[in-house]
Amino acid sequence: MTVRASLRSNERRSKHNGRSVCIMKISLDDIITRLERTRSPDRAVDFSLARVVGWKVLSVPGDGGKRKDLWIVPGSDEPDKVPKYTSSLDAAKQFADQLLPNNAVAVTFGDEIEAIAEGGERVRSRVGAVAICLAALSAYQEAMRKV
Template identity: 35%
Template sequence: MELRLNIEGAKTQELARGIAAAEAVLARAGITALQGAEGLFALEGWDIKGFPEDDRPTEEEDRAATVWLEADEAAAAACCAGWPEEKVPHHQIMELIDVPRTKLQAEAIPDTWPERKQLYPDVVKRLEITTGPDRQIDFDIAFVLGWVPERPTLDRVEPLSEDGDRIPFFTSDLAQVEEMARKALKDWTIEIDRDPCDAHVFNPAASDDGDELRMAAWRDFNGSFHMEKPPANPAIALTLAMMRGQSMHFE
């Protein structure tokens, strides 16, 4: 296994410089690249599942994830030294080849992950254009997020989640969607508009350029619009904003 940097426009020697900087950070901390990557996967998986107390990453995983992120920052700084500020990436750019990029991918049945990944943008698009509650979209969201082992369809008995619960009503039950969102993002701000329907979810501690920490259903934070018309109802709006926030896990 080896580290790889995903930085557009970087030359071979610049990438090598970045990897060397990352390896130095890992070595000083006494953490292997594999330990760091696995720590990050554990942290991401905990995030995806809504931060359940019984699945919290261990102290070792948390420390390894922290070191990995420090190595990632060092790699970007070293690789992009002397670059114009607007070209320097401010998102994660490092990965370990042959290790799944997210715990969601790692836990997914191998032959269903490509389908989940391919279905994600389709689900987002359907949330944008649906005219009302759609149980098939609810099912597809659960499948994409790994809550059910196979893609449910309306012509079969509705499957239950791993906990024995019905699949959430993502497109119709605002109270249910809001409860899940607030549980997953305890310190975040969740704003829901009803006329027109829209939703904004953001970390108030994040900087203005922290796009990965700000999600909008219809009107984005810069005033632009993700689509022509607002979502059909508030539940769809909040679900859409939350699904946009999952995009990094499906790249």
């Protein structure tokens, strides 16, 4: 099967089992800014976070000639649904664990939720899952700066 992915300026083409896969170049600063500004769960942010932890997008022909994106699980050839990182505490914890193995994220719930990951700064959000993702991503970015 030949698969063609139309690429935007912030994407590049890669191969996955002989099929073309579209991989977006992600700016961690941009994702952090979006997380800081979000006041509710956001699927677009979930997709950006998925790319950070290794999910890939396979664009395949769909019904009526339209393209359909299949999300490929990291370390697998299997498609699946991207976790709801910004709405589910369990999915947010999964994101933090994938991004920062052997690293703890502390969360305090109140009027605003505060979270901090080892090596990162304390962050605040109105959404618990967003706070966890933001704390983990901020700590990850700080760790990458030290490398």
